[in-house]
Amino acid sequence: MTQTLLPVVAAIFVWWFATGAILLAVRWADRLGGPAHGMVLLGGVPLLALGVAGIITSLGEAGLWGVYAGFLGALAIWGWIEMAFLTGIVVGSETRDCPAGLSGWRRFVRAWNTVWHHEVALLLGLLGVVLATSGGANQVALWTYLILFAARISAKLNLFLGVPRINLEFVPIRLSHLKSYFRRGPITVAFPISITLLSLSVACFVERLVAADTAAGQIEFALLTALTALALLEHWLMVVPLPDAKLWRWMLPAPKNLPQEERH
Template sequence: MVNEVVWACVFTALCWWLGTGVILWLDRLPARSFRFSLAGWTVLLALSFWGVAHSMQEVSVFNAYLAFGSVILMWGWHELAFLTGWITGPRKTPLDPGTTGWPRFVQSVQVMLYHELALLANFAVLWWMQERQPSHVAICTFALLWCMRLSAKLNLFFGVPQNGAQYLPAHLVYLASYFRTTSGMSLWFVLSMGVAMGTWFWLVWLAQQGAVAITTGWVMLATLLGLAIVEHVIMIFPWPLERLWGWAMGQTRKPALTTPP
């Protein structure tokens, strides 16, 4: 049982590290390469739906790995589509100077609206595929990724000390104007971390129950959530991403826009 848990944790961490690195690397290639990157990943997207469909049919260790890996590929397509600027939102300009409150929120939604709608459509397809299928690892993985990504975006909106604006690619540098830099933790950060930590403990408890075929998926979800929590903590305490993905990021640049206080 211990070996199975270790392997599930290692597989999850490797998917997270390698998947993020590949996307960062592709996004830093010349813009003329984006269409080829997206075309190639679209093939992987199609394969990921096949993998998810197969994994949902039976609860097993293999299907847990297949489901998780397939969703990582699926999620990667959305990330690449956003970071290359292909699917973002109707607004592609910086935040209007002096904008605060509700207008700032509306403009922030506009810069990523199509991206979020694409994720919603993807989740709806997974929900439809899940009907009367016994294994839920795939849809739970996608839902967890989506929830934690929304949490991260809201934290950038409300403000964090380390917003990572310096890592934005040149064609998305306007997004830095929508981030808020603060000297400490916002109330949303405290609440989101409280919910995330509570969910993590619940997943760890679930991972201790039942047979290996059932618990493997819970172990992967718990590990993924733990990594997402670490990503949130990095918003508070400085940690150069080059230490993890220096091979993929190359030379980073400071954004041309300053973030509002």
């Protein structure tokens, strides 16, 4: 039990700490302005390099070291790409608010234009991980990136189509126009589909965890189960009224030029 509990706790801590660290860096850049956003992204290049190195070193290592190296390597690459997005450097070609009354296909195309550079970057990252892990004995890096990739697309679609709860507190200044593309309202058919698929994924990883006959296999599927469960939780937080922002608000400085109603 302890052998699988520790990786779960580790995955949750890495998720919480990495999210907070990225938000802290981006908010620091927002407060300073000027070239600070580029400095933040440049300062994160070692993180990207460590991620690539972690995945490469994990490929021929099927033991515990390989599992953790692949998992953390994929998270590092994903985190750097997310930082590129949140700093406003890799976003999209459209930086204006969504016009009032725009709907249907035209609204979707305009929303896509606000983020398509980021989506391409995530897809290129996925392609890189697929190519790097092809034929490798250790596939944990690929599964980690796939979970993050699928969950992020699902979350963006639900925010675009409509969900009851949308946390705007941590949207960076450079991405403030994205708020106009979110839709707060009743859930659509996309939400139960997302919840069902994520729940089935959690169940599948739990089944693999129970069936694993090696310590490395148990750790691998414990990490993947925890990561998928966190993605499922993030989706439920679009509906369930819980103060999830408090997880990171205490560690962040007050945002610059944030309207009073978005501070709570």
